[in-house]
Amino acid sequence: MREFLKLLAILLVFFAGSAITLSYTYTKTKPIIEERKQKKKLEAISEVLPPFDNDPVKEGIVIWDEKHGNVEFYIGKKGKVFTGVAFLGETTGYGGKVTMILGVTPDGKLHGIKIIDHNETIGLGSKITEPSFLRQFNGRGIDSAKWDVKKTGGDFDEISSATISSRAVIKGVREGLELFEKNKGRILTN
Amino acid sequence: MAFFEEFSRELIKGIGKENPTIRLVIGMCPPLAISTSVLNGIGMGLAVIFVLLGSNIIISLLRRYIPSKIRLPIFIGIISTFVTITDLCIEAYFPILHKSLGIFIPLIVVNCIILARAESFASKNPVVLSIADGIGMGIGFSLALILISAVRESLGQGTFAGYSILGEKFDPALVMVMAPGAFFVVGAIIAIFNYMEMKKRWKS
Structure with a gap:
């Protein structure tokens, strides 16, 4: 003892x-x-946002969504006029979680997207971060595209040998736009 | 003079004949997992040198106060303290490195090179020799790691530390930066070193 x-x-x-x-x-x-x-x-x-002159983080709001949990919406304004909202989106790729930030204009169209974090295969899936792949989403709305890769009848180019990663981003963007549409009322009146 | 000889012997053994990665083949997790680019290799090597040096010094200094019954928890405690310090400092001052090494920095805690040095060297030898041992083992590990990642990065991406070296025409063999490539390269390097060692023995 x-x-x-x-x-x-x-x-x-x-x-x-x-x-x-x-x-x-x-x-x-x-x-x-x-x-x-x-x-x-x-x-x-x-x-990812159109030009703004306020502090989007300070003027942001947190909305609870049953699918995504608490989502922070960062609101961009120019001269008090709402120009766009940015928020984080998550999707599952080939190597696990892919985190992206989406910028959406008030009419529900994607203004910009950036991949913040991912674990996709270097040299293949990692190409999802390249602007040449991400550019094709700009200006798309939830109803103005078929959300799949071209090979299976969708509207989007895929990265060769990285279909899973490409599909993951497509799904992430689609879900992000859906999330915006669903909470549009609350975001725009903020 | 004798002391200096002893010091340099402990220093050199980790780089050469007792190289942890190539000769002893211990602590193989980082050489396999993060050797996709030379910068990763250098960053990981420096982190391991720091942890190894720190834990060797502290354990060697306190070796008389560590009861043998509870030496392992104490070793792991000291090692993980140094690893957490390294993790926080890398995150604060080298965020890009932190992002690419990710989970493998905290995993240095379970790297058996460090615990093996604590158990078999630092806990039995004076501080100065433990410093030599820590630096030598750390450098040996780093050199092996840099060698592996240099081969993988140049063949897999055509670059060295981010700079293109093999030109536009070179078509990178992507498999080299994926998991199987790590095993190819590590296996080939160990084979080459074993062959050289055997050749030396035949001659003498």
């Missing part, structure tokens, strides 16, 4: 030391990490 307590005390001392070291490192690095995340978010938003 005494030995047990002694070993316990030694372990406690070691892990207390490691906890102190870690909390110090955490407090030093946290602000830097957070600041860059915010900056990156704003950059991504400005890439």
Whole structure:
């Protein structure tokens, strides 16, 4: 019993030391990490939205959706006029989760899309991040396209040897546009 | 003088005859998983050198206060502390590297090179030698990793550290940057080094 307590005390001392070291490192690095995340978010938003002169994050709203959970909508305005809304979309590709940011204009058409994070195969599926693939979605609305790859009767070019990744993006865009249509009322009146 | 010799012997063994990746073939997870580009290899190598050096120093300094019954939890605790520090610092200062290494930074905790050095070297030897051991093993690991990723990146993407080296006409063999390519390259490199070793033995 005494030995047990002694070993316990030694372990406690070691892990207390490691906890102190870690909390110090955490407090030093946290602000830097957070600041860059915010900056990156704003950059991504400005890439997919039409020109705006407000702060889309500050004027954004969070809407709960039964399929997507809580979604943050970042609202872009120019001279008080609503120009577009940006939000994150998620889809499942070949290598797991693909995260994208979509920019939609008030008439429900896609203005811009950017892939933020993915684990697709390098050199094949990873081409979903290239503008030459993503450009084809711009200006599309939910009813103005057949949402599939050309090979199976859809409207969209696929990346060769990466049909699963291409389809995943197509599905992600479609679901994003649907989400916008469903919550259009609440977003536009904000 | 004798001390200096000992120091350099411990330093060099990790790079050469006890190279963890090529000779001992331990800690093979990063060489297989993240060796898709040279920059990944360098980043991972530096992270491992830092963790190995830190854990070797601390464990060697405190070796008299670590009861052998609970040495493993303490080793793992010290190692994971250094890994978390590395993870946070890379995320704060090298976000691009953090993104491409991803889960493999936290996984350094279970890299058996580090625990093996703690158990078989740092916990039995003085600090200065443990530093030499940590640096040597770390450099050996990094060099092997950089070699593997250089072969994979140049054959698989036609680039070296992001710069095109094989020209426009070169058609990259994508399989080299995918999982099977890792096994091809690691296997071939180990075979070449074994062959060289055997040739040396035949001569002598």
